[in-house]
Amino acid sequence: MDDINYSLYLVTGRDLLPPGKDYFQSLEESLQGGVSVVQIREKKADTAEFLDIARRSKAVCDKYNVPILINDRVDVAIAINARGVHLGQTDMSIATARSLLPEGAIIGVSCNNENHVRAAIQDGVDYVGIGAVWGTQTKQLTSPVIGVRGVGKMLEILDGTEVKAVAIGGIKTTNLLRTLHGCVSTTDHALDGVAVVSDIVASKEPRVVAEKFTKILEAFRAINFGLLVAPRSVPSKDQILASVNDLINTVRKTGPLVHQITNTVVATQSANITLALGASPIMATEPQEMGDLSRICGALLVNIGTMRSDGKESMTLAGYHANMNKKPVVFDPVGVGASAFRKETVKDLLNTWQASVIKGNAGELASIAGSTEVASKGVDSVGSGFSDPSSFVRALAKKERCVVVLTGPVDYISDGVWVAALRNGHEILRKFTGSGCIVGSSIATYCAAAVAVGRDTENTDGRLVYGDMFIGAIAGVLVLTVAAEIAAKREDVKGPGTFLPALIDELWVLTPSDVLSMARIDIC
Ligand SMILES: Cc1ncc(COP(=O)(O)OP(=O)(O)O)c(N)n1
Numbered sequence: 231m232d233d234i235n236y237s238l239y240l241v242t243g244r245d246l247l248p249p250g251k252d253y254f255q256s257l258e259e260s261l262q263g264g265v266s267v268v269q270i271r272e273k274k275a276d277t278a279e280f281l282d283i284a285r286r287s288k289a290v291c292d293k294y295n296v297p298i299l300i301n302d303r304v305d306v307a308i309a310i311n312a313r314g315v316h317l318g319q320t321d322m323s324i325a326t327a328r329s330l331l332p333e334g335a336i337i338g339v340s341c342n343n344e345n346h347v348r349a350a351i352q353d354g355v356d357y358v359g360i361g362a363v364w365g366t367q368t369k370q371l372t373s374p375v376i377g378v379r380g381v382g383k384m385l386e387i388l389d390g391t392e393v394k395a396v397a398i399g400g401i402k403t404t405n406l407l408r409t410l411h412g413c414v415s416t417t418d419h420a421l422d423g424v425a426v427v428s429d430i431v432a433s434k435e436p437r438v439v440a441e442k443f444t445k446i447l448e449a450f451r452a453i454n455f456g457l458l459v460a461p462r463s464v465p466s467k468d469q470i471l472a473s474v475n476d477l478i479n480t481v482r483k484t485g486p487l488v489h490q491i492t493n494t495v496v497a498t499q500s501a502n503i504t505l506a507l508g509a510s511p512i513m514a515t516e517p518q519e520m521g522d523l524s525r526i527c528g529a530l531l532v533n534i535g536t537m538r539s540d541g542k543e544s545m546t547l548a549g550y551h552a553n554m555n556k557k558p559v560v561f562d563p564v565g566v567g568a569s570a571f572r573k574e575t576v577k578d579l580l581n582t583w584q585a586s587v588i589k590g591n592a593g594e595l596a597s598i599a600g601s602t603e604v605a606s607k608g609v610d611s612v613g614s615g616f617s618d619p620s621s622f623v624r625a626l627a628k629k630e631r632c633v634v635v636l637t638g639p640v641d642y643i644s645d646g647v648w649v650a651a652l653r654n655g656h657e658i659l660r661k662f663t664g665s666g667c668i669v670g671s672s673i674a675t676y677c678a679a680a681v682a683v684g685r686d687t688e689n690t691d692g693r694l695v696y697g698d699m700f701i702g703a704i705a706g707v708l709v710l711t712v713a714a715e716i717a718a719k720r721e722d723v724k725g726p727g728t729f730l731p732a733l734i735d736e737l738w739v740l741t742p743s744d745v746l747s748m749a750r751i752d753i754c
């Protein structure tokens with residue numbers, strides 16, 4: 231028997247059909263749009279009705295050579311000669327179902343946690359349905375939403391097995407790319423497909439919706455499930471500096487608009503720093519305008535430094551729209567370790583949207599990684615940092631599937647493969663508030679430039695963002711730290727109060743050749 235293609239897995243839901251839409255017509259249109267496997271899910275039908283629907287659905291699917299699975303009911307699957315069944319955690323045991331079904335029948339099981347996945351492997355299932363990955367109106371959930379960041383760990387358990395995996399719950403064309411990018415393990419184990427009910431079934435045009443799903447799934451596969459940055463061979467220092475040079479010139483030439491949702495302590499200085507770099511800041515926080523701004527901005531910065539619960543909506547929406555519009559999201563989880571509120575907020579935000587760059591000090595990044603190696607005190611990191619910062623940033627970048635910037639006396643930047651250690655800067659940067667926050671603004675500015683450069687050169691349909699965020703992050707840190715070195719040496723700089731305006735001035739006049747000649751960068 232042919233292997234099942236789990237890519238676009240339709241789970242039926244007759245009560246969600248739009249008024250006047252015939253169920254069989256809708257099913258046929260969704261098959262024409264690229265649905266690759268169908269599960270008949272009938273929660274209200276009696277046995278006779280279930281059998282009738284399943285039999286007639288199978289006749290439609292047979293025309294397209296698409297296999298059919300039956301939700302919950304092994305008897306119905308046997309009666310209509312379906313390819314198999316999908317069982318929940320409280321349905322018939324896998325062993326019993328296996329003993330009743332013909333040899334070679336497919337059995338899938340729902341999994342909400344890692345133990346379910348381990349048990350499913352032991353039980354010899356063919357695939358797992360992992361969910362709910364997002365919130366859903368289609369089913370009353372009995373266990374918490376997993377979130378995309380939880381799926382990776384479940385997929386890793388499947389490494390080395392033949393068991394396939396689909397995600398289910400709230401998956402729509404609008405969040406599909408983010409779902410696919412987020413649901414990958416640190417061992418690069420990706421989903422075999424996505425299971426969808428309402429986005430296809432409730433549509434008046436299921437073929438069009440299924441086609442959109444198919445196109446995104448294919449585009450994601452075409453980039454080989456990669457990180458947010460394209461794989462590269464070891465980048466030389468000269469190559470990196472040449473790209474940084476391009477980004478500095480691009481910012482000056484194009485003046486990208488950089489949307490910043492930042493804290494009230496640093497908003498003015500962050501806006502001034504952005505202007506000095508040659509970009510345009512917009513410090514907007516109203517939820518209603520997040521969609522409009524995302525379309526016109528080059529990049530988004532989200533900084534939670536003085537975050538309140540009423541600010542979460544705009545941060546959530548801004549990142550969501552940025553992902554939709556393929557704009558970089560630079561995330562600065564200021565003081566994330568300081569309170570349960572911050573931790574919970576960061577978890578929710580990172581589960582909703584994919585950051586392109588996460589920037590933090592050792593304490594903040596330790597908190598995100600769940601590491602106890604470095605503690606924080608409020609917004610500051612305590613102690614001497616990580617024993618092996620390079621390995622730490624590389625691992626976190628791989629886990630969060632984005633570029634990670636660890637700030638400190640040496641700044642470490644990783645795309646999950648390579649690590650750049652930058653040794654520029656001056657200790658006076660630590661003597662005024664918000665020096666880390668302005669690094670976020672600078673990174674966002676150069677990531678916006680990286681988009682402008684990358685757009686021309688990359689086939690990026692399957693990516694969440696255009697351009698090279700690793701170089702964007704390196705440029706952001708280098709420009710600021712080199713300008714800081716120059717400013718700190720000025721005779722008129724007597725301390726932090728005179729340093730900040732001097733830094734703004736030096737950024738304003740900084741040339742790419744200053745940066746290139748002063749950069750102290752190692753790649754490992
Ligand atoms: C592919 C897929 N995954 C999960 C489910 C949910 O199944 P279950 O937990 O049995 O809940 P019901 O669907 O029976 O309400 C599924 N159906 N398909």
Ligand SMILES: Cc1ncsc1CCOP(=O)(O)O
Pocket residue numbers: 241361362365366367368369398399400401425426427428429
């Ligand atoms: C059956 C099921 N199991 C977990 S979530 C879910 C419903 C998914 O439906 P939708 O795709 O409409 O969110």
